[in-house]
Amino acid sequence: MASAIASVTGPVQAADLGHVLVHEHVVCGAAGVTRGAAVLTGGTEALIERAVTALTAARAAGLTTMVDATPFDLGRDVDLLAEVSRRSGVNIIAASGHWLLPSVFMSNRSVSELADLFTAELTTGADGTSIRCGVMKVASEEEVTPFDRRVLEAVAIAHRTTGAPIITHAAARNRIGEAQAAIFEELGVPPDRVVIGHADDTYELDYLTGLADRGYLIGMDRIPCGNLPEYGGRTVDDRIGMIVQLVERGYGDRVVVSHDDPIWAGLLTAEDQARHLAANPDGVAFIHRRVLPAFAERGLDDAAIRRIMVDNPARWLVGGHPPASGLASG
Numbered sequence: 219m220a221s222a223i224a225s226v227t228g229p230v231q232a233a234d235l236g237h238v239l240v241h242e243h244v245v246c247g248a249a250g251v252t253r254g255a256a257v258l259t260g261g262t263e264a265l266i267e268r269a270v271t272a273l274t275a276a277r278a279a280g281l282t283t284m285v286d287a288t289p290f291d292l293g294r295d296v297d298l299l300a301e302v303s304r305r306s307g308v309n310i311i312a313a314s315g316h317w318l319l320p321s322v323f324m325s326n327r328s329v330s331e332l333a334d335l336f337t338a339e340l341t342t343g344a345d346g347t348s349i350r351c352g353v354m355k356v357a358s359e360e361e362v363t364p365f366d367r368r369v370l371e372a373v374a375i376a377h378r379t380t381g382a383p384i385i386t387h388a389a390a391r392n393r394i395g396e397a398q399a400a401i402f403e404e405l406g407v408p409p410d411r412v413v414i415g416h417a418d419d420t421y422e423l424d425y426l427t428g429l430a431d432r433g434y435l436i437g438m439d440r441i442p443c444g445n446l447p448e449y450g451g452r453t454v455d456d457r458i459g460m461i462v463q464l465v466e467r468g469y470g471d472r473v474v475v476s477h478d479d480p481i482w483a484g485l486l487t488a489e490d491q492a493r494h495l496a497a498n499p500d501g502v503a504f505i506h507r508r509v510l511p512a513f514a515e516r517g518l519d520d521a522a523i524r525r526i527m528v529d530n531p532a533r534w535l536v537g538g539h540p541p542a543s544g545l546a547s548g
Contacts, residue, residue, distance in 0.1 A: 220381060223535045224340070224352040225283075225309045226300040235309065236282025238531035241385060241415055241439040241476040242502060244269045244286055244302055244310070247293040247484025249321070259482065266301050269481045272501045273306035279506035283309035283531075285476075287385055287415075289355050290339075291324065292317050293484065296349040311535070314339035314376070315355035316369045317387060325365060332372035333379075340380045352535070357387035358394045362401065370398065374405035383534050385413045385437065390420035391450060395429055409433030413474055413534060416440055418457040419450040426464060430472040435534050436464070439476035442504045445497035458509060461526075462516045470522050474530050475505055 222229040245252055245265055252262055259265055273281070288294045296312050303310040314336045316324065327335075339351045354373045358366045373384055384407065388395040395414035402412055414429050415437035426436050438461050444454035452460075464473055479498055483491050500507050513523055 220536050223311060224350040225303065225311050226296050226349050227303050227309070230283065230309050230311075232532045232536045234282075235528070235532050235535065237280050237506070237527045238474075238535070239281060239284045239476040239502065239505065240413055240474045240531055240534070241287045241437055241478050242284045243288050243292070243478070243480035243483070244299060245293050245295065245482045245484065246288055246480035247482075249291050249293060251293040251484055252295040252298055255484075259484065262295075262298060265482055266298060266305070269298075269302040270305040272481050272503075273302060273308045275501070276503040276506065277306060277308050279503040280510070281308055281502070281506060283311065284502070285311045285313065285353055285385065285535075287313050287353070287355050287387075287478075289313050289315045289317055290345065291321065294345065296343075296345045296347055296351075300349055311352035312344060312349070313353050313355040313385070314344065314351040314382070315353075315373055315384075317355065317357045318359055320365050327368075329368050329371045329375070332368060333375035336372055336376040337379050340376060340382050352382065354382055354384045355387070356384065356398070358398060359387075359389045360392060360394075362394070362397045367401065370401050371405060374402065374407050377407055377411065381411075381537065383411045383413075386415045388414050388416055390416050390418070390422075390425065393420075393422070393425050395425070395434070399429060399432055399434055403432075410435070411534060411537065413437045416478070418444075418460060419452060421452065421456075423460065423463065426460070427467065427469060430464070430469045434472070435474050435530060436469070436472050437474055437476065439474070440478045441475060441509055442477050442479050442498040442500070446493065454508075458512050458516070462513065462518060465518060465522050465526075470525050471530060473526050474534065475509065475526055477502055477504055479504075
């Protein structure tokens, strides 16, 4: 297995990943949004400044690394991510792959063409640069559509070629992670290199433990969205409580956490972006400021918190055993 993962500013050794958030977005909108829609975004420099402010605060609270789960169809701009990383001091790992709602262009791509694209973004560079992605993103909502299936097959090919880890958007209310898992298993993708995402949107504990028993990592990655009713009615306390339950039941080595609360959420209306900001004024520092203290209050010790924040993400990103370091719950 590799000992490092590609970030937007170069390889990061496993032992240097520190506290990792596995599913975040600096800019989340549509392909080309950072360069083609300045009148709506405020311009690239404004997006960079906004992200640097947010990530500098998160770094001060304890964050070291974030995975930006934004493939190109959602507005990935690796040059922007690299500048944000340099200015904030937070490692950023970019994503290849594809989200929902393909364009006509993407709809007409074969499995082989998609695999070639994903592999090139992981090995050569993305967005016309030499900056490499480090992970791959796949997505399914109501069902695994024929296009979703092609993306899953392409990601499996690219994984076999590169060893890159995979993260999913999976509608937990539809138990879509189970369908994704079945396809990954059919295609020979090792489950310990896959995070099944948005798992904290459900009350069904058996959905989570079932995926964990199959070897997958469970992405409890929408924790602050529990402050908003449209995310399934699960409150922040509910989500924290379910993570504690998972640890108490012996699944602490399968849990990873994040926010999935974009710094600039161009997918949303301006009004909904404002609602998100009001519901989570801590932004990407929310987990370090609010959730980790709550874990400790509910009885999780430093070793359990380290597994969630350091060991599990590092094992997913680079494979093998977790890194040896002195990082604890800070």
